[in-house]
Amino acid sequence: MNSQKGIGLIEVLVALMLLAIAVLGFTAMQMTAVKATDESLMRTRALTVLRGAAEMMRANIDGIPAFKTAINGTATTLTNTDTSNVAITKDSCMTGGTPVSCTIKQLAVKDALTVKQYAADNGLNVGMATCPTKRTTTTSASGVATTISTVGQDRQCLIAAWGDTDPIFLDNAVASDTTKDKPCANEDAVYNFGAQCFIMEAY
16 A cells, blocks of 8 residues: 655645745834834924924013914915014024124024924924813712813923824814815813824923
8 A cells, every 4th residue: 555755735825824924023123113103203303493482482481372373384485474574584693604783573483494494304293282281071969060260470382293294283274275174282281092192392
C-alpha cells in the first residue's frame, strides 16, 4: 500500500493567510505610530505658536482687541486699525531692521499677522475666542434645573488647529459659513471628538 508524503496545498494556503495577517497587523501598527508621531509634532508646533502669541499679548495688553480682530480675520493687510488709516502688514513697524513708530493698535495687528503667517508656514490655522465662563447647573427637588454662569474677568483662549479642524468654539461658528463646519471645541471649550487642535488660555 502506497502513502504520500509532503505538504498539501491547504497547508500552504493557511500559512500564506497567517503571514498576510501578520504583515497587515505590522503595517497597521506602523501607520498608527506614524500618525501618533505626526500628532505629537503638530501639537509641539501649536504650543510654540500659541506661546509666542501669548507673549505678544502680554507685552501689549491694550492692543488685545485689535490683535483678536486681526488674528480671526482672513486679510493679510489691515488698514482701518486706527485714525491714521495706515495699511499694516506682518512686516510693518520695521524698516531695514530699524524700528518705526507704530501705535498700540498697529503693533497689535502687526503681531497678529506675524503669528498667522508663522502658523500657516507650519501647517496650522490660528484663532482667538473669549474663554467660556464657568457654568454650574443645579436641580431642585421639584426637578427644575437652574444654570448659573460665574461672571469674572474675561480671558482669551488662543486656538491652533490643523487638518480639517477649524480654530473656533461651537458658539463662534457661523451657520451660513460652510467652510467652518468642524469646530475645535464646544461652547464649554471641551474638545470635540476627533478634533485636531490645541487650546491655550491667555490674557
